[in-house]
Amino acid sequence: MKTDFRDMWRQLNHYQQEAVLDENPACVVNANVGSGKTTVLIAKVLWLHMEKQIPFEDMAVLTFTNKAADEIIARLKKSCEGEIAPEQVHGFGTFHSVALRLLKDRLSVETAGWTKEFTVMDPDEETDLALELITSRGLKVKYKNRLKKRLEQEYGAYESGKAESRYKDDLFALYPLLLKEKKRQNKMAFSDLLRVSTELLSPGGGSADAEAENGVWRPAWVIVDEVQDSDALQMEFLAALLGQTGKGEEHKEHEEHRGKLFAVGDPNQVIYSWRGTGDNMFFLLKHRFGARELTLPVNYRSGASILEAANRFLQFGTGIQGDRENRGTITVKNHYDPFQEAEYLAERIRGMHESGTAYRDIAVFYRLQRQSELLAKVFERHGIPYELSVKETLKDIPVLDWLVKVLRFSVNSMDEQTGIAVLADPLYGEKCTKKKAGQIVREDRRETSELYRRMKEFPCGVFSGKEEEFPSAQALFDWFGLREALHPTSAEYRRDAQTALAFLEEVCAYCGQILEEGPGKRYMDCMREFINSSALYGMKIDAGEKNAADKNAVDGGETGEAPDSVKLMTLHASKGLEFDTVFIIGVNPGLIPLRCTGFEQEEEERRLFFVGMTRAKNELELSWYTNPGEPGVAGEYSRYLKMIPEHLISGETGTGGSSEKGYGLQQMRRQIQENRKKKEQPEEKKVRVRHRKYGEGVLVSDDGTTVEAEFPGYGKKQFLKAFGEVEIK
DNA sequence: ATTCGAACCATTTTT
DNA sequence: TGGTTCGAAT
Structure with missing residues (x-):
């Protein structure tokens, strides 16, 4: 164990070492792109654990995404010879998952109006609930199609006591109703997890009794990854975890009891401010917690030319220092149109593959999701294996979407909304209207619907005997009468049943594991835990289930762990990744940068391009179209291309100009459009x-x-x- | 119900 | 700049 840490230590540069050793009450690390941000974070955790004798249990390690959380725990386990038990890392995870754990295990949610058995809502569910409330209470709310966005964006104004909503409608009257309804149905939306836990963590937030009884969790250290991506709500949560109310100065006397903050982030990689507050949270956090700022200036990823070019787009800091001997290459190409470009890329990538480059080392980035359509089509025709970064979720598979709702209602019978959705589902439900379903659920008419009865009696029906093993997947399948519900005569029954059963196996395995780790838990609680964590985990399907779900997936890729394929993704999705060779396509005004309204937006576009460029280790190829064929996109050099000094660009050729080649694009576009029509x-x-x-x-x-x-x-x-x-x- | 002008917005996405 | 949605007016 110790040798591992020493090895790791020796590999750190002195900037990184300083960050690891820092013991200020608050420290924020300005980690430049590719500077070993996660390595420092891991080293910090290990150093605290091994040298400062701080148990993992006394740390909160917060990330923005599940992927990042998984990576941290995986790397930590690798560095520690001894296995790390799950209960040791209860404070490790996304903001939301840690908040959920706190609400379940350490805070008195009853004070806030829920019970310990509460469930986590699916994001769309809240909007649906809001719409129902609007109808049932006769509220007048504008722009209902953008309700989700509005609910999120205008909450701040509502909370700060503004009298009227932005469009002068009843939106503000909706918030308290919605909250009341969520409490009544004993469920929380994602934002509630943070809001309520923050409230209960703050002194005076939870009742004094409950605090004295449970002892509010005060981690000795709070460590945050990618702080620049956090929002106002997450900032409050941090403050609450650290025991800072943010108001009075009375906390001075408790100074030694307060947790220490160590945050890592990069203000130059803020590309999601459009969904948050718009302020740069990196500096906001530094200011708020009076943090010492350290910098990691050395980039270990990209070749020198690429870095030098990227430095032109840097907004904060004095410039990234390179480490690599290799200069790397930057190429600028001009293509006649997107079709020509796709053809060129396919040929080029094939050539690279033939001369020994693995497909997995190549990535193509674009600004808009829709640009991938043409690429995918052309790559398919050329037999280039590719992978689109579109996440598939449980919601995309109707059976599972429905089945999760069945389980969610079974595990929380207060959740009328879900109960109704299950019964009124046109595919698998009870072939009844929403109205009828509402009647059954609200009046508890078990004699009317067998499925309803089964869900309602699930807790005592399936989990009657305490000594019994956790029920088998088949037992659950039978209990809910899925054989009937999934239409045994339909063509897709076999597949549906198989998918459902595979999912139930997953549920059972998870619950079994929980029971093994912490005996004494009730079956229902395990089940609820599964349902809740799957909601937070974005309902992602893991490989096994996915294969069961679509056996005849589009390309016949090998079933190996990491398929060797070219990665196609948006610039946004590229954040945090690296590739040997990166193509950024469509570097035209109107696309990169996208037509933007303000100065702030333009800056974000620049950061986005910066993020994209800095993914490349050795080769970066940028291309623009003579004929973009999209309204609002000019057939010219983007000014971003002009910002790259000429001496860094090693080649500037392309297939632009020849107009006869435009035909292919026309054809392709027509075809795509026709396909779309057919879908709709x-x-x-x-x-x-x-x-x-x-x-x-x-x-x-x-x-x-x-x-x-x-x-x-x-x-x-x-x-x-x-x-x-x-x-x- | 339908028509009209005005206002708004477009794209990126995680939990 | 063009597509959508709202509210007011027929």
Whole structure:
């Protein structure tokens, strides 16, 4: 264990070492891009643990994403020979997951109006609930289609006591109603997790009794990753964890009891301010906690030319120092249009692969999600393996989306909204209207719906005997009568049942593990924990289930751990990653930078481009179109290209100019547009479909989730669109 | 119900 | 700049 830490220590540069050793009450590390930010964070945790004898239990290590949290724990485990028990790292995770754990284990949620059995809402659920309240209470709220955004954005104004909402409607009257309803149904939205835990952590927030009884958790150290991405709510949570109310100065006397803050971030990589406050949280935090600022100036990732170019886009700090001998190359290319570019990229990447570069070392970044469509099509035709960074969630698979709701209601019968959604589901529910479903749930009419009865009696029905093992997946499957609910006669029954069963296996495995680690927990609590954490985990499907769900996935990629494929993603999605070779496409005015309204926005576009450039280790190729073919995008050099000194650019050629090549694009675009039309309103005329088993057929109906088609010799069959079983032509 | 002008917004996405 | 949505007016 110790040798590992010494090894790690020796590999740190003196800036990094200083950061690790810092013991100020608050320290914020300005970690330049590629400067070993996470390494420092891990070293800090290990140093505190091993040299300062601070147990992991007394630390909060907070991240913005699950991915980052997973990475930290994984690297920590690797550095510690002894296994780290899950209960030791209860303070490690995303802001939301740590808040959830606190609310469940350490804080008296009862004071705030919930019970310990509360569940976590799905993000869309809150909007749905709000819409229902608007209707049932006859509120007048404008821009309902943007309600989600409005609820988030205008909360600050509401909280600070503003009299009227932005559009002078009843939005502000909706907030208290919504909160009351969430308490009544015993569930919290994501933001509630932070808001309520912050409230209960603050002195005077929770009742004095409860605090004395439980003892509010005061971590000795609070360590934060990517602080620049945190928002106002997360900042308050931090302050509360540290025991700072932010108001009076009375906390001075408790100084030695207060936790210390160590935060790591990069103000130059703020690319998500459009969803937060807009202020640069890095400096806000430094100011608020009076933190000492340290800098990590050495970049270990990119070649010198790439760094020098990137430095032109740096907004804060004095410049990044390079470490690598290698200069790296920057190339600027001009292509006639996106189609020509895609063709060129496919050829170029094939060539690179033939001369020994792995596909996985190559990435293509673009500004807008829709730019990926053409690339994917062309790459497919050329047989270039690629991976789009689009996350698939449980919600994308209708059976699982529904099944999760079944479980969620079973585990929290106060959650009327979910109960109703389950029963009124057009696919798997009780073939009843929302109204009828509402009646069943509200009047507890178990005799009317067997499914409702099963969900309602789930706690005592399945978990009756305490000595029993956790029920098997099959037992759960049977209990809810899924055999019937999933339509055994439908074509997709086998797949649906398989998917559902696989998911239930997952549930059982998780619960079994929890029980093993901490006996004495009740089955229901384990189950609730699973449901809650899956809500927070973005409902991501892990490999096993995903394979079960779509066996005939688009490309026949190998089932290896990391498939060797080119990564296609937006500039935003590229943050935190690195590749040997990076292509940034569409560096045209109107795209990079995107047409922006203010100075602030323009700065963010610049940071975004900076983030993209600095992903490249050795080769960076930037390209622009002569004919972008999009309204608002000019067929010129982006000014970002002009910002790169010419001597750093090693080649400037391309396929631009020749106009006859435009034909391909026209064709491709037309094709894409036609496909879109078919997806949206396919019942125009006779649309032909193809199925692996049933062959050619004719489309009968398509409601967005289910496709019904008629096949000669087989009759009408239904399919779930999400599985892509049928190919609509 | 339908039509009109005015206001607003577009893209990026995690929990 | 063009597409959507709101509210007022037919």
